Each structure stands twice: as C-alpha cells, then as structure tokens.
Amino acid sequence: MQNDLALLMDLQELDDQLGELERSRIYLPEMIQKLENELSELESNIEENDKLLLESAREQKSIELEIETDKEQLESYQKQMKIIKTNKEYDALTTEIDTKKLAISDKEEKILALMATMDECKEKSGQLKEQLKEIKAGNTQQLEMLKDQSLSLQAKIDDRMAKRIRLAKDINRQIIGTYERVRKGKGGLVVVPIRKKACGGCFKQIPPQRIQEIRRGDKIFSCDNCGRILIWIDENNN
Ligand SMILES: [Zn+2]
Numbered sequence: 001m002q003n004d005l006a007l008l009m010d011l012q013e014l015d016d017q018l019g020e021l022e023r024s025r026i027y028l029p030e031m032i033q034k035l036e037n038e039l040s041e042l043e044s045n046i047e048e049n050d051k052l053l054l055e056s057a058r059e060q061k062s063i064e065l066e067i068e069t070d071k072e073q074l075e076s077y078q079k080q081m082k083i084i085k086t087n088k089e090y091d092a093l094t095t096e097i098d099t100k101k102l103a104i105s106d107k108e109e110k111i112l113a114l115m116a117t118m119d120e121c122k123e124k125s126g127q128l129k130e131q132l133k134e135i136k137a138g139n140t141q142q143l144e145m146l147k148d149q150s151l152s153l154q155a156k157i158d159d160r161m162a163k164r165i166r167l168a169k170d171i172n173r174q175i176i177g178t179y180e181r182v183r184k185g186k187g188g189l190v191v192v193p194i195r196k197k198a199c200g201g202c203f204k205q206i207p208p209q210r211i212q213e214i215r216r217g218d219k220i221f222s223c224d225n226c227g228r229i230l231i232w233i234d235e236n237n238n
Contacts, residue, residue: 009231044130045128056114073196201223204225214232
C-alpha cells in the first residue's frame with residue numbers, strides 16, 4: 001500500500017504538470033500575441049507620425065512656392081499702380097492687391113500651423129522611438145523564451161503522458177479508479193496529507209482511530225466527506 005501511495009503521489013505530480021502544460025497551450029499563444037501586438041501597434045504609430053511629418057513638410061514647401069508666386073504678382077500689381085490712368089482701373093487694381101495680400105497672410109498662417117504640427121510630430125517621434133527601443137529590448141527576449149516554450153510544449157506533454165502510462169500500470173486498478181473519479185469530480189489534488197488531524201483537502205476532522213490506521217499505511221483510506229485519498233506525512237504533524 002505504501003508503495004501504491006508513493007506511486008499515486010508521483011502520478012498526481014505528473015497530472016499536475018500535465019494540467020500546467022495544457023494551460024500553457026492556451027496561455028502561451030495569448031502571451032505571444034499580446035507582446036507582438038504591443039510592438040506592431042507602436043510601429044504603426046511611428047509610421048503614422050512619420051507620414052504626418054513628411055506630408056506637412058511637403059505641404060509647407062508647396063504653400064511657400066505659392067506665396068512666392070503671389071508676391072511676384074503683388075509686385076507687378078504695385079508697378080502697374082504707378083502707370084494707372086483711370087479711377088476704374090485704380091479701384092480694380094486696389095481690389096486685386098487687397099485680395100492677394102489677404103491670400104498671402106492666410107497662407108502664412110497655414111505655414112505656422114504646419115510648423116507647429118511638425119514640431120509636435122518631431123517630439124512625438126523621439127518619444128515613440130525611445131518607447132519602441134525599450135519595449136523591443138524587453139519583449140524580444142520574452143518572445144523568444146515564450147516561442148521556445150511553445151515549440152517544446154507538445155514534446156513535454158508527450159513525455160509526461162508516456163511516463164503516466166508506465167506509472168499507472170504499476171498501481172492497483174481500484175486505487176487508480178478512486179483517484180481518477182475524485183480528480184474528475186473535484187479537480188486539483190486527490191492525494192492529500194492529514195493536517196492538524198483533519199483532511200488536507202476539505203479540512204474535516206478525522207477520528208483518531210482512523211488516523212492511526214492511515215499512519216500504519218497498510219490500507220488506503222478516503223476522506224468520508226470529500227473522497228480524497230488521505231496520507232500521513234510526519235513533518236506535517238509534528
Ligand atoms: Zn476531505
């Protein structure tokens with residue numbers, strides 16, 4: 001019986017490892033996805049920011065060229081002013097000049113706004129690139145580790161499963177039956193130590209007589225309350 005109990009503990013340890021590995025099967029891809037998303041989101045923010053900077057610079061160039069043309073035209077209007085002959089011509093030209101001046105001042109305001117946008121972009125670009133560097137430094141290593149774990153996961157599961165099959169062959173069928181039934185019903189630990197004269201699973205007190213029997217270890221006892229298999233470990237009860 002002692003031997004069966006020891007083997008059962010080993011089986012339980014393997015089942016715990018298998019449970020953990022199965023959880024990793026879900027958890028690892030989620031973690032990998034999360035870290036990759038973090039990187040790609042930041043990269044696309046940087047891309048958008050760089051694009052806005054480039055577009056603003058282009059627009060500034062083109063408005064500056066327009067202003068140059070406007071100013072040349074304005075100059076030629078002002079030259080025409082000197083050789084004007086009629087009031088009608090004078091009025092028309094004055095209107096043209098005013099309109100042109102207004103257009104130039106509008107465009108200069110646009111340039112100021114674009115310059116402010118570009119300053120913001122440059123500042124943001126520095127911050128984002130610094131952030132990317134930091135996240136890359138942290139995530140790259142973590143990603144590699146998670147991907148390694150993910151790759152070796154199936155091999156680990158196969159290994160534990162093979163060990164489990166070998167181990168189960170050496171344990172009394174009836175005991176395995178009890179173990180499987182409780183594990184399925186309760187989940188988690190099936191073989192639990194007695195602690196403070198109580199079941200380590202559900203904490204129900206165990207009669208002293210029963211404790212003595214369990215300590216002798218020549219028969220396997222289950223907890224009356226939860227059905228878990230009880231074992232005696234000296235260090236838990238000193
Ligand atoms: Zn119990």
